[in-house]
Amino acid sequence: MRSESQPDYMRRLKLDADELANRRRFFGITQEDLERLGALRPVAERHMTSIIAGFYDLLLEHPRTREFLGDPQLVNRLQRAQQSYFLGLFDGRCDLAYVEDRLRVGHVHERVGLPLKWYLGAYNRYLQLSAAALRKELPLAEAQLAEASLQRLVFFDLALAVDTYVAAQIETVARHRAAVDELSTPVIRVFDRVLLLPLVGTIDSARAQGIMETVLKRVSDQEAKVMIIDIAGVAVVDTQVADHLLRATAAVRLLGASTILTGISPQVARTVVELGVDISAMHTRSRLADGIELALSLLGRKITAAAS
Amino acid sequence: MIVLETCALPIDSEDDVVRVRTRVRDLAQRLGFDAFAVAAISTAASELTRNAWVHGHGGTATVEEVEEGGRHGVRLQFHDAGPGIADLPRVLKGGFSTRRSLGLGLSGTRRLVDDFEIESQCGVGTHIVVAKWARFGART
Numbered sequence: 001m002r003s004e005s006q007p008d009y010m011r012r013l014k015l016d017a018d019e020l021a022n023r024r025r026f027f028g029i030t031q032e033d034l035e036r037l038g039a040l041r042p043v044a045e046r047h048m049t050s051i052i053a054g055f056y057d058l059l060l061e062h063p064r065t066r067e068f069l070g071d072p073q074l075v076n077r078l079q080r081a082q083q084s085y086f087l088g089l090f091d092g093r094c095d096l097a098y099v100e101d102r103l104r105v106g107h108v109h110e111r112v113g114l115p116l117k118w119y120l121g122a123y124n125r126y127l128q129l130s131a132a133a134l135r136k137e138l139p140l141a142e143a144q145l146a147e148a149s150l151q152r153l154v155f156f157d158l159a160l161a162v163d164t165y166v167a168a169q170i171e172t173v174a175r176h177r178a179a180v181d182e183l184s185t186p187v188i189r190v191f192d193r194v195l196l197l198p199l200v201g202t203i204d205s206a207r208a209q210g211i212m213e214t215v216l217k218r219v220s221d222q223e224a225k226v227m228i229i230d231i232a233g234v235a236v237v238d239t240q241v242a243d244h245l246l247r248a249t250a251a252v253r254l255l256g257a258s259t260i261l262t263g264i265s266p267q268v269a270r271t272v273v274e275l276g277v278d279i280s281a282m283h284t285r286s287r288l289a290d291g292i293e294l295a296l297s298l299l300g301r302k303i304t305a306a307a308s
Numbered sequence: 309m310i311v312l313e314t315c316a317l318p319i320d321s322e323d324d325v326v327r328v329r330t331r332v333r334d335l336a337q338r339l340g341f342d343a344f345a346v347a348a349i350s351t352a353a354s355e356l357t358r359n360a361w362v363h364g365h366g367g368t369a370t371v372e373e374v375e376e377g378g379r380h381g382v383r384l385q386f387h388d389a390g391p392g393i394a395d396l397p398r399v400l401k402g403g404f405s406t407r408r409s410l411g412l413g414l415s416g417t418r419r420l421v422d423d424f425e426i427e428s429q430c431g432v433g434t435h436i437v438v439a440k441w442a443r444f445g446a447r448t
C-alpha cells in the first residue's frame with residue numbers, strides 16, 4: 001500500500017528483482033536466515049511491546065530526538081507503525097514487497113525530518129533490545145545464530161533507509177536547482193525591442209541550453225533588435241561559457257538581432273584575452289549603462305536630458 | 309618547493325568543475341592573490357577539470373598550497389586514465405578540438421598560469437600540473 005505522496009523509490013533506486021538479489025547476496029541474507037527469523041515470530045510477538053517501549057525510551061530521553069516526538073498522538077501512531085515494522089523482521093521473507101515496505105518506513109522518517117544519525121542510533125538500540133530478548137528465550141548458541149540473522153536483515157533495512165534519505169535529498173536539490181534555473185534566466189524588456197538578460201552564478205551545459213532556448217524565444221516573441229547579456233554576476237568565464245555566449249550571439253543574429261555583452265570586469269576581460277577567445281562577434285561594454293546606451297543608438301535613438 | 313596543504317577531489321561529474329574551482333578560488337584568495345590571479349587560476353581549474361571529465365572520462369584533481377623561496381602558490385594536478393592526447397603540439401597551439409568546442413582550453417590555460425607541465429600518452433591517460441604564484445609579500 002502506497003500513500004499518495006510517496007515518491008516511487010522502487011523505480012528511482014532501480015529496485016527490481018535483480019537488484020534485490022544483489023543486495024541479499026551482499027548482505028549475506030540466506031533462506032535459512034529468513035526461515036530462522038520466521039520461526040521466531042511468536043517470540044517476537046511476546047517481546048514486541050517491551051522492545052518498542054525501550055526503543056522509544058531512548059528517543060524520548062534524548063532531548064534532540066524528543067523534539068521530533070513532541071506530539072503524544074504522533075508517538076502513538078509511530079509506535080503502531082514500529083510494531084508492524086518490527087514484526088516484519090520476523091515474517092520470514094525478504095522480497096520486493098518487503099523492500100517497498102521498508103522504503104516507506106525510511107520515507108516517513110525522512111519526511112518528519114528525523115536526522116539520519118538518530119535513525120541509525122535508534123536501530124542500534126533495536127538490535128540490543130532484541131538480542132537481550134532472544135537470549136532470555138533461547139539457548140545461547142541458538143540465540144547467537146538468530147542475532148546474526150537479525151543483524152543481517154537489519155543492516156539490509158538500514159541500507160534501504162539510507163537510500164531513501166539520499167534519494168529525497170537529491171530530489172530536493174534537483175527541485176531547488178530547477179527553481180533557481182528558472183529564476184536565473186530572467187529576460188527583462190528594458191525598452192521597446194531591447195531585452196536584457198542578467199546572468200548570475202555558474203553556467204554549465206544544462207543551464208546554457210535553457211538560457212539559449214529562453215533567449216531565442218523571447219527575441220522572436222518580442223521581435224527584439226538587441227539582446228543585452230550582462231555577465232557581471234558570472235563567477236568564471238572560461239572557454240565553455242564563452243562558447244555558449246558566442247553560439248547565443250550567432251543564433252540571435254539569425255533572428256535579425258544583435259548581442260551586447262556587458263558587465264565585464266577587468267580580470268574577466270584579461271582572462272578571456274589570455275584564453276585567446278575571439279568575442280568580436282559581440283558588441284562589448286564594461287558597464288551595463290553603456291550597453292543600454294549602445295542598444296538605443298543601434299535603434300537610432302538616444303537618451304537626452306529633458307528640456308526645461 | 310614545499311607542499312603545505314593538499315586535497316584530492318574526484319572528477320566524476322560536470323558538477324565537479326564547480327566544486328574544484330570553488331576550492332581553488334578560496335585558496336587563491338586566502339593566499340592574497342590579486343583579482344586577475346584569482347580569476348586566472350580559477351579559470352585554469354575550470355578548463356582542466358572539464359577536460360578531465362569530458363575528454364578524459366573522469367579522474368582526480370589535486371589542489372595544493374605550495375611554498376618556494378618565501379613565495380606562496382597554488383599548484384593543481386589533474387590525472388585521468390582516458391584516451392590521452394594524440395597530437396599534443398597541435399592541441400597546445402590552440403584552436404583544435406575533437407568535440408566541436410573552441411579548442412582553446414589547454415593553450416589558454418598555459419598562458420594563464422606560471423608553471424605548466426603536461427604528460428599524455430595514448431591509451432594511458434593524461435597528467436597535467438600547473439601552478440600560479442602570489443606576488444612577494446602578498447600574504448597578510
Ligand SMILES: Nc1ncnc2c1ncn2[C@@H]1O[C@H](COP(=O)(O)OP(=O)(O)O)[C@@H](O)[C@H]1O
Binds near residue numbers: 388392393
Ligand atoms: N584530459 C584529456 N584527455 C584526452 N584528451 C584531451 C584532454 N584534454 C584535452 N584533450 C584533447 O585536446 C583537445 C583540446 O582541448 P581544449 O584545448 O581544452 O579544447 P576543447 O576542450 O574545447 O576541445 C580536446 O578536444 C581533446 O581532444
Ligand SMILES: [Mg+2]
Binds near residue numbers: 355358359412413414
Ligand atoms: Mg577544454
